[in-house]
Amino acid sequence: MALAKRIIPCLDVDKGRVVKGVNFVGIRDAGDPVEIAKRYNDQGADEITFLDITASHEGRETTVHMVEAIAEQVFIPLTVGGGIRELDDIRRMLNAGADKVSINSAAVYNPEFVREASQKFGAQCIVVAIDAKQVGDNHWEIFTHGGRKPTGINAVEWAVKMADYGAGEILLTSMDRDGVKSGFDLGVTRAISDAVNIPVIASGGVGNLDHLVEGVTQGRADAVLAASIFHFGEYTVQQAKQHMAAAGIEMRLVD
Amino acid sequence: MTSKVCAVIDYGMGNLHSAHGALQAVAQDTRVLVTSDPEVIRAADHVVLPGVGAIRDCMAEIRRQGIDQVVEEARQTKPLLGICVGLQAMMDRSEENNGVDCLGLFPGQVRFFGHDLVENGEKLKVPHMGWNQVSQVDHPLWHGIDNHSRFYFVHSYYVHAERPQQIKGRGHYGVEFAAAMGEDNVFAVQFHPEKSHNAGLALLKNFLEWDGQA
Numbered sequence: 001m002a003l004a005k006r007i008i009p010c011l012d013v014d015k016g017r018v019v020k021g022v023n024f025v026g027i028r029d030a031g032d033p034v035e036i037a038k039r040y041n042d043q044g045a046d047e048i049t050f051l052d053i054t055a056s057h058e059g060r061e062t063t064v065h066m067v068e069a070i071a072e073q074v075f076i077p078l079t080v081g082g083g084i085r086e087l088d089d090i091r092r093m094l095n096a097g098a099d100k101v102s103i104n105s106a107a108v109y110n111p112e113f114v115r116e117a118s119q120k121f122g123a124q125c126i127v128v129a130i131d132a133k134q135v136g137d138n139h140w141e142i143f144t145h146g147g148r149k150p151t152g153i154n155a156v157e158w159a160v161k162m163a164d165y166g167a168g169e170i171l172l173t174s175m176d177r178d179g180v181k182s183g184f185d186l187g188v189t190r191a192i193s194d195a196v197n198i199p200v201i202a203s204g205g206v207g208n209l210d211h212l213v214e215g216v217t218q219g220r221a222d223a224v225l226a227a228s229i230f231h232f233g234e235y236t237v238q239q240a241k242q243h244m245a246a247a248g249i250e251m252r253l254v255d
Numbered sequence: 256m257t258s259k260v261c262a263v264i265d266y267g268m269g270n271l272h273s274a275h276g277a278l279q280a281v282a283q284d285t286r287v288l289v290t291s292d293p294e295v296i297r298a299a300d301h302v303v304l305p306g307v308g309a310i311r312d313c314m315a316e317i318r319r320q321g322i323d324q325v326v327e328e329a330r331q332t333k334p335l336l337g338i339c340v341g342l343q344a345m346m347d348r349s350e351e352n353n354g355v356d357c358l359g360l361f362p363g364q365v366r367f368f369g370h371d372l373v374e375n376g377e378k379l380k381v382p383h384m385g386w387n388q389v390s391q392v393d394h395p396l397w398h399g400i401d402n403h404s405r406f407y408f409v410h411s412y413y414v415h416a417e418r419p420q421q422i423k424g425r426g427h428y429g430v431e432f433a434a435a436m437g438e439d440n441v442f443a444v445q446f447h448p449e450k451s452h453n454a455g456l457a458l459l460k461n462f463l464e465w466d467g468q469a
Contacts, residue, residue: 001387001388001390001426002351002374002387002388002405003379003385003386003428004385004386004387004405005385006386007386026266041452044452046385046386046407048268069274071272071276072276075273075277075279075280075449075450075451075452075455075456076450076451076452077274077366077407079448086399094272095272095345096268096272097270097272097276099273099450113274121269121308122307122308122309123382124307124382124384124409124410125307137364163275168382168384168409169384194376197370197378197380197381198380198382199380199382199384199385214440218456220386222380222383222384252386252405254453
């Protein structure tokens with residue numbers, strides 16, 4: 001008996017539709033979020049994450065309704081990220097049926113926000129998202145604005161600090177890899193996973209099922225997140241889980 | 256046929272949307288109400304005590320709102336289900352927040368997993384977060400659920416039961432812990448059935464159909 005590693009399909013959502021870009025540009029429409037979430041749920045996804053990339057306020061209301069609709073039909077943990085800047089944003093998403101929220105740039109601008117959010121809602125629902133880029137040998141830095149703005153913050157030190165501030169989990173995205181399908185950045189994944197005592201979700205760069213295996217065996221991630229390999233039907237979540245289980249990784253397999 | 260009522264106790268600790276949604280999704284002839292009204296809870300056929308967050312805050316709200324009284328009444332008369340911190344609140348005492356006295360429905364303590372949790376030479380992360388297996392002990396609430404099925408857990412503290420015969424499901428994460436407790440018409444789980452896909456939904460359905468006989 002052991003805790004299973006998790007597979008988390010990620011849906012990038014814009015005004016209530018699922019989209020997925022390559023390197024955050026060149027967006028393709030991938031479909032209705034409720035249908036996709038149900039499909040992943042049926043395939044045995046362990047959680048589902050939504051990254052809301054909607055710019056407008058009205059569009060965000062659409063996201064709240066989308067979360068409500070999904071939470072009524074999908075009974076696995078749901079995480080919502082993107083645009084979480086105030087305690088009220090968190091409350092709204094949790095009330096809509098999200099189990100966790102993922103905080104990204106708001107944590108960089110104001111680390112105390114993570115502490116307040118954790119004290120208010122509990123560490124179990126606070127995920128801190130880290131967008132990292134390699135800037136030297138064994139040296140990764142935090143970037144904001146979809147990877148365009150450097151911050152000068154060391155990614156590993158930042159992860160340790162966020163865990164101290166009450167993050168319940170780290171969602172680590174390698175910005176060099178996102179959308180390019182060459183596999184996770186295993187160096188930073190392992191460095192952060194070894195440095196913190198909270199779960200780490202590896203993200204960014206999954207192109208095939210072996211990449212998921214490496215994320216766990218070499219990157220020591222507790223969960224792996226992927227989007228496009230699932231959205232466009234290359235692999236089902238179930239195939240991914242069977243592949244990881246065959247590689248000796250503890251997985252939750254459903255019939 | 257008159258419809259039955261399942262009351263999910265709302266004492267202001269966290270979002271009960273999921274628990275309500277999952278129970279309602281499997282309910283046949285039961286209306287699921289999220290409520291803090293003692294009269295509604297007293298009149299209900301089934302009662303659920305959920306809970307998230309820190310035990311000190313949970314226990315303070317349980318006592319301030321008189322929920323301890325209603326839970327005590329429910330345990331004597333009708334099927335009662337504790338979920339996550341709801342289970343922990345049913346124990347004697349928790350060591351979280353420098354020690355907090357709980358409801359004492361089950362003798363035993365709630366302990367911290369610790370910062371040095373190790374298994375097979377590998378350091379384990381805390382909280383225990385994700386899907387883990389439960390070894391079942393025969394009970395009507397496991398009906399139709401395969402033994403060792405996985406459920407979704409999120410917790411940093413675990414239940415150490417004093418009476419082994421009250422353990423209805425065993426979990427393991429660096430240490431052995433009680434994943435489910437039961438006695439007479441009370442059943443309580445550490446995991447989140449409302450987030451545990453088909454296995455969790457089956458358990459909630461079993462609860463709503465349960466007459467409280469163990």
